[in-house]
Amino acid sequence: MLSSLMQKYRHKIKTVDELIQIIGLRPRKKKVILCHGVFDVVHPGHLRHLIYAKSKAKILVTSLTADVHISKGHHRPHVPQNLRALNLAAFEIVDYVVIDTEATPLKNLASLQPDFFAKGYEYTSNGVPAKTQDEADILRSYGGEIIFTPGDIVYSSSKLIELAPPAIKPEKLLTVMDSEEITFDTLRDALEKLRGKRVHVVGDTIVDSYTQTTMIGGQTKTPTMSVLYEGRKDYIGGAAIVAEHLRAAGAEVVFSTVLGDDALRDFVLNGLAKSGVDCRPVIDATRPTTNKNAFIAGGYRLLKLDTLDNRSISDEIVAKLCGAIAEMPADAVVFSDFRHGVFNRRTIPKLISAIPQGAYKVADSQVASRWGNITDFKKFDLITPNEREARFALGDQDTGIRPLASALYDAAQCKTLILKLGERGVLTCRGGDHRSLDSFIVIDSFVEQAVDAVGAGDALLAYATLSKLATGSDAVATILGSMAAACECEHDGNIPITPDDVRRKIDVAERQVNYN
Structure with missing residues (x-):
């Protein structure tokens, strides 16, 4: 209507x-x-x-x-x-x-x-x-x-x-869909086309842990909290959850990463095997498998304890990863950079040069607090930074979102930029003429009730990549990627998002547009 x-x-x-x-x-x-x-x-x-x-x-x-x-x-x-x-x-x-x-x-x-x-x-x-x-x-x-x-x-x-601010999410979505000649059935059909795409993911594995506690008191002489341990839950994260999202969406996924020689290595490998991801790790006994452990009491995060080693991987490991990238046939190669050793200015040029000719090149660099820069991945087909990472990359805290996206697009020399804006949704920048009337796509967040935003960008990365491979449409990639991110936000911890999860989001959006 x-x-x-x-x-x-x-x-x-x-x-x-x-x-x-x-x-x-x-x-x-x-x-x-x-x-x-x-x-x-x-x-x-x-x-x-x-x-x-x-x-x-x-x-x-x-x-x-x-x-x-x-x-x-x-x-x-x-x-x-x-x-x-x-x-x-x-x-x-x-x-x-x-x-x-x-x-x-x-x-x-x-x-x-x-x-x-x-x-x-x-x-x-x-x-x-x-x-x-x-x-x-x-x-x-x-x-x-x-x-x-x-x-x-x-x-x-x-x-x-x-x-x-006026609540116009359905109207904004429908305006984009109308201008791009997309229907809700188009989105559903696109989900069916994701299956069978070959994707090679390369990046830093992270194990995200949640340690649940109850506050029981504190010291009187020092500002020390006392909590009662209730349990711990580990989730596969970082580049590994990107691989799991891709696999859950129906892609054939090979995952190249670096793991430590420890118990969390086995946790990651067992979990990826159950998900159907073909993980081909390089084991480095000199570093731990990266672990980020959040201590939670009453729903509040008290402390995050990280076990990691951010030094660069060795030349020998770089050579192994380059060999794996070059030899693996893939429709898309995804570099998922958390700046925990795999990617840096020494390794990135070598890893990029190993990407097979004709593969769709994707990069996500969630590194603004660790001195990484999304513009290190130049001339990629798709990049998906958030606003903070964009401002960090350009040294720009003042510019509005659209000119910021335009400047980052030009600096990265990419083909498509999906800029993640948190609770505000996403903005996609495409084409070199930023004054063109169709140069931007703006989509509000599809989150209905946020539980845990960790990993939302990884879900967006996976579904946007496959959608571009399947349809070639920036708008379809933006919408389905945003819907997958919303699904992830509504779970506690990293949970691989399935096409059925995204279909439910499509159904909800269609009902909202039709005022049902």
Whole structure:
């Protein structure tokens, strides 16, 4: 139902060239007025502005700033450009909508030559700003006119969003699916195509442990907590859980890693064998199998105790891994980097050079706190860092998400970048022209009730990789990867995500879109 309503208004959204053909050149029989803005959240102030503008001309055109040029806050715009355009198109008073790919409306003003350009009264309350003067000069050059709409109340989209961000997850999802010509059945069909893909995973194995305790007291003389041991649960993690996710999705998986000569080695090998992963470890008796043990009391993490050795693997081990990579036929090679010895600036070039010709190259580098950098993996087909890792890689704590993703995309020289934004979802950047209207895909998180976010990125990596192999679609990869990540968040500890888990997410999303 929601999809059909969106299609009802999509015909109003035009390119500049299409609009020129429709409205014609000056002088026109029907006067044209143009309104321009971000329109992140359309509020009563916007509506009054549009109504007044419509009263001055027969044809009302609204142009909105493209996502890539919006810099108000790290995560703005809240509403992606395609959905903002539909919001405006749904108004009866609006005749046409244009998404402006330029940073300012100057080029569109010169091309469209509207008879009037409507601005809010606030642009004259303290004198005419320089940017408004530039607009006025263009209008004056061909005989157009600026009209300032009256009013005494200014509604701020930014303040409204900060007060209570609108819940528009279904609408954002459906907008992406419509623009990419994807249905929920498309997603279900894609899951069926994941089976049988050959994937070689290379990376650091981690055993994630959860030690459950109960608080029983503390020392009076020192700040020492006293807890009662209740039990410990170990989970396969790191690059190993990526291999398990891939196998659970139906792929044929070979896993190359480095393990210590200890009991956790046997735990990992036994677990991977049960999962159906063909693990081919290099045993290094000089280092332990990496273990991260979180001590928990009453649902709170008191302490994390790590047993690890982050020094680089030896040249001999590098040679063994390179040989395994080169000799293993694979549709995709996934480098899962946690910076625990396998990957560093000495080893990465050698490992990359061993990847077979034609294999789909994927890298995930969860290393922002350990001096790794996702841009070490240049010219890969897919990379999946989180926001913190992106900012670390670029030394940039200030830039908004879209320009940040664009800069990282260019620095890494990748083909597809899926930027993980935690509870905010993901943003996918594709194509070198970041001003293109389809350069970004924004998907909100599908998590219904978060339990443990550890490992969510690994599930996304696995399902996004297989989806790209199976369909070639960035949108399908983003959606299915995000759904797999949400499934992982709703479990305690690392649990391999199955296609049935993801299907349930698809069913939930479809019901939400149809208001069921």
